[in-house]
Every structure is written in structure tokens, then in C-alpha cells.
Amino acid sequence: MRVIHVEHLTKKFAGVTAVDDLSFTVSPGHVTGFLGPNGSGKSTTMRCMIGLDHAQGGSATFNGVAYSKLTQPLHRVGTLLDAGNAHSGRSARNHLMWLAASTGISKSRVDAVLEQVGLSDVSRRRVGKYSLGMKQRLGIASVLLGDPEVLILDEPVNGLDPEGIRWIRDLLRDLAKEGRTVLVSSHLLSEMALIAEELVVIGQGKLITQCTVAEFTARYAKQWVRVVSPQVQALKTLAAARGATMSEENGAINFYGVTAAELGELGATAGVTFHELSPQTGSLEDAFLDATASSVQYHGAQSEGLAH
Amino acid sequence: MLHLMKSEFIKLRTLRSTLTATIVLVLFPIAVTVLSAMFAKTPGETMVIEVLTNTGTVSMLLCGVLGVFAIAQEYSQGTIRITFAATPMRMKVFAAKTIVISLWVATSVAVLEGVGLIGANYALDSRGFDFGVIYNPSIFNGSSRSGDSAWQVLFAFGAVCILFALVGFALGALLRSSPGAIATLILVPLLVEGIVTALLIAAFDIDISRKTPFTAAIRAVQVEPDAARWGLVGYFAIWCCAIAVLAALLMKRRDA
Ligand SMILES: Nc1ncnc2c1ncn2[C@@H]1O[C@H](COP(=O)(O)OP(=O)(O)OP(=O)(O)O)[C@@H](O)[C@H]1O
Numbered sequence A: 001m002r003v004i005h006v007e008h009l010t011k012k013f014a015g016v017t018a019v020d021d022l023s024f025t026v027s028p029g030h031v032t033g034f035l036g037p038n039g040s041g042k043s044t045t046m047r048c049m050i051g052l053d054h055a056q057g058g059s060a061t062f063n064g065v066a067y068s069k070l071t072q073p074l075h076r077v078g079t080l081l082d083a084g085n086a087h088s089g090r091s092a093r094n095h096l097m098w099l100a101a102s103t104g105i106s107k108s109r110v111d112a113v114l115e116q117v118g119l120s121d122v123s124r125r126r127v128g129k130y131s132l133g134m135k136q137r138l139g140i141a142s143v144l145l146g147d148p149e150v151l152i153l154d155e156p157v158n159g160l161d162p163e164g165i166r167w168i169r170d171l172l173r174d175l176a177k178e179g180r181t182v183l184v185s186s187h188l189l190s191e192m193a194l195i196a197e198e199l200v201v202i203g204q205g206k207l208i209t210q211c212t213v214a215e216f217t218a219r220y221a222k223q224w225v226r227v228v229s230p231q232v233q234a235l236k237t238l239a240a241a242r243g244a245t246m247s248e249e250n251g252a253i254n255f256y257g258v259t260a261a262e263l264g265e266l267g268a269t270a271g272v273t274f275h276e277l278s279p280q281t282g283s284l285e286d287a288f289l290d291a292t293a294s295s296v297q298y299h300g301a302q303s304e305g306l307a308h
Numbered sequence B: 001m002l003h004l005m006k007s008e009f010i011k012l013r014t015l016r017s018t019l020t021a022t023i024v025l026v027l028f029p030i031a032v033t034v035l036s037a038m039f040a041k042t043p044g045e046t047m048v049i050e051v052l053t054n055t056g057t058v059s060m061l062l063c064g065v066l067g068v069f070a071i072a073q074e075y076s077q078g079t080i081r082i083t084f085a086a087t088p089m090r091m092k093v094f095a096a097k098t099i100v101i102s103l104w105v106a107t108s109v110a111v112l113e114g115v116g117l118i119g120a121n122y123a124l125d126s127r128g129f130d131f132g133v134i135y136n137p138s139i140f141n142g143s144s145r146s147g148d149s150a151w152q153v154l155f156a157f158g159a160v161c162i163l164f165a166l167v168g169f170a171l172g173a174l175l176r177s178s179p180g181a182i183a184t185l186i187l188v189p190l191l192v193e194g195i196v197t198a199l200l201i202a203a204f205d206i207d208i209s210r211k212t213p214f215t216a217a218i219r220a221v222q223v224e225p226d227a228a229r230w231g232l233v234g235y236f237a238i239w240c241c242a243i244a245v246l247a248a249l250l251m252k253r254r255d256a
């Protein structure tokens, strides 16, 4: 088992609590998405996990061992915090060379990872001349260098084109399938839904929920019913009496707070003809925005979700 | 530790800025020394060593700049996070960096002194002067009042260069910015120490001119120092170590 445990992690910067009593678990075998809006504390959490930032409280362990206690951490945990963390005046190959040398990794391994990420042909060019996508690939190469069993990546698809995103997705999924533990952050749920199976969602440094992508959508995505009917006025009156709310959209009426079945039955008793009666689910992005809108709102939503 | 030292060596070797600084710090005193040996009216051992160490002030400062680069560029370019992620024991990184930068500077200074003296010797030979230092550096042909041999001056110069690199490294680690650390490194010896000394004398009649650290370093490499040579080197070394210890403590404690 190569499990990451984050327990009650707390990190404050002069006045700002960036990470607030955060606990979650990342298991091997599948890609875990670390999701939160901008400034929610994802990067700070990751820096604390690998001991770059000193947390005020709590812990992060890899198989029960703190990162700072790992021997040869490059072989255990590969991290990509920011693709820009490479000296612009050095070539990609030399960048990997010093990193490899620090742990006694061979030159041939450097060339192998450069090959794997598709940078072999440009490996002697200065990193300053690289596009963002190429820098991301170099960052991935540095993560793979020690062939680690745990991978932590902060927004690795940032700046990648669709082909690059697919490449990362396939790579991460393959690595997870080999039994590795993969934690990937993003502030875009749609992006994460393509890559991850499991989600750790945070807002304002606090855990919102940890669940699968499907559970998350089911729990937080807005549901409503779209109706097109010549006798819609009668239906609106009946539904309003049941506490439903409505909005109009391109000649159709959206009903909130009632199911399609309920509306169908109401319509039948009143002799309403339906031209359309269809249940709708909001986008993942909307679900995410709702879930992270505010931590207060969200605690309410979460307990509600659990009660159902 | 050897792995880490190799890693730090690769970092120095693969940057244009460190290579340029090294080439300048080696070539500048050599060029000036050889030229003065070629054209000076009354050349001699003392003159050659003096020119070498005086123009070497530039080299000392450049050694400091190298020290700054070795750490401040890691902060400005973000690689420090990769370095510390690969080696969570930051004091090991600190040690590896100081060792490698010291060896780098020591090698550069050895080349500077060796080539400078051989070049000057060759120039003097071709003008018909007999230059003794190369063949017998333990004496100045009796020309040194302090009784110090040329070796003493040359070694003191090397030691001061290494200490400059160390203090540059420490300032770079404290300030985490190349421009800030380099400005401190150049302005304090050349300007601040003199101004503070003058102000204290004017205002309180307190004379600290013999206690300012960087001035002590420059006094230590004179052919005829005004105090015990190794005492001056030691005094500068204490300051450098104090700043380095502070830098090490903060490097350990601060978020990277
Ligand atoms: N070094 C620092 N000093 C002070 N405040 C900081 C520091 N690093 C982060 N913060 C603050 O902590 C909070 C969390 O920031 P963090 O970068 O971890 O968020 P994030 O989830 O990674 O955001 P993004 O999606 O934009 O990358 C923010 O309010 C940020 O301003």
C-alpha cells in the first residue's frame, strides 16, 4: 500500500489561513483529483506535504512516513509543483542532470525520461526558450526521473493543448493502473473529470468532500425539469402550490424542486398536454461552483447530502 | 554527500552567469599583472604581487557574486523547491553548496595566481629581469618589511576569496535575491564601511576603522599589512561564519 494520509493539516501565512485543519486520504490504483477554486490552498497543501512549507499543525505521511524522513525521496515521491521551476538559462537535459546527480540517478535514465515525455530532440535547448507545454513535459520528466510510487502534480495540464491533455491523462492513468498513487490538482472540474476517478474537493483551505467524480456530480449538480406544453400556465400554478420554482427559457419552462415524475402526474390530473418533459442536470462546473461557493453553505450542503 | 556535491557542481558548470564571472575573475588580474610586468619601469617581486592582489579586489568581489549566484538564483528561478524536495535535509544542501563553491573558488584562484605569476615571470625574463618569486616564493629577496613570504600573501588572498564566496552565499541565502545580495556585497566594503567609520569618528569620536570586516579582508592581502595578516583573515572569517550560521538557521526554518 502506498497511501498518502493528510491529517489536520493547518498552514497560516501572516493573517491568512491557507489550509485549515485539512484531512484526506489518497489511495493507489486510481488518479485522485485535488480540486478547489483559485486560492483555496491546493498548492500550499502540496508544499506542506513535501516539507517545503512548514505547517503549523497536522501531518502528511507517505505509508506512515513523513516526507522529510524518506530516504532518497525522488525514488518514492515525484512532485511537480510549478513547471516554471527550472533555470531559464540551463538546457532541459542539464536541468535533469543535476537533479539526477543529487540522488545518484544515471545519465541513461535522464535520456530515457526525456524520450518518454517527447523532449529528446530539444533537450539541449535552453528552458527559457520552451513553450509552457514543453516546460510541463520537462516537469513531468523530473517527476518520472526516480520512478516513484507516489506522484503529486500541481496543475500539470495548465498550458497544454488538447493533445497534451490527453497525453497526460493517459500517462497518469497508466501510472495509476501500475499501482501507483497519483494526486493531481486543478481548479477546473471539467478537466479533472477527464483525468481523475476520485476527488478531494477543498474550499478556503477546508475539505468540502472526498468522493468519486460520479458521486460528486450526483450530490452537487443542479437538477431540474424542462417542460414544453400549451397549458403550461395551469402546470405552473399546480407546481407552485407544491413549492417548486420556475424560470423561462426559450419558450420552455424550467421547474426546480420537483421531479419529472411528479410533474407528469400533476399534468395528468389537470389534463395538461406535454410536448416535452425532460429531467436536466447542470454542468460539472456549476456543481463545483455551488459546492465551493462558501464553506458555510457547503457544510450545510454536505450534511444534507449525507442524510439522503 | 558526494552525490549532492556533484549535483551542485553541475549547477555551477551549466550556467553562463557563473562561467562568465569565473572567467573574468581569473583573467582580469592575470592580464593586468602581466601587462605591468611588461611595461613597468622598475618591476620587482613586490610590485608583481601587489598588482596581482590589488586587481584581485575585483576577483574577491566576483567570488562573492559567485556565492550569491549559487543560492539566490535557485530562489529566483524556483529550483530551490526541487532541490529541497530531492534533499529534505536542507543543511546537507547548505554544506554541499559551500564546499563546492569553496573548491570552485580555490581552483580559480590557484589558476589566477599560478598563471599570473608565470606570465609575469615570462614577461620579466624577456626584459632581462630576474624574478625570484616563482623559483623561491618563500622570500621577497628581503624586500618585505613584515618578513612575510610571497606564499603568505598568495594564501591569504585565496583564503579571503573563499571567505568572500562564503559570505556572498550567506547573503544570497538570507536575501534570496541576486540584485539585493550583490548590492550588499559590493556597497558594504566599498562604501558603507567607510561612511559609517567616518560618521562615528565625526559624531562620537569612536574609531572603528580597524574593526570593519570587509576592510580587514582587503588589508589582509596587502604585501605590507598594517596588522598581523592571519589575524585580519581570521577576523573577517568570524564575521563570515556568523552571517553563514544565521543564513543556515533561516534556511532551515523558512518556507522554501
Ligand atoms: N507564501 C505565501 N505567503 C502568503 N500567503 C500565501 C503564500 N502562499 C499562498 N498564500 C495564500 O494562501 C492561500 C492559498 O493559496 P494557494 O496558492 O495554496 O491556492 P491554490 O489553491 O493553489 O490556488 P490556484 O488555483 O490559484 O493555484 C491564498 O490566499 C494565498 O494568497
Ligand SMILES: [Mg+2]
Binding pocket: A042, A043, A044, A154
Ligand atoms: Mg496553486
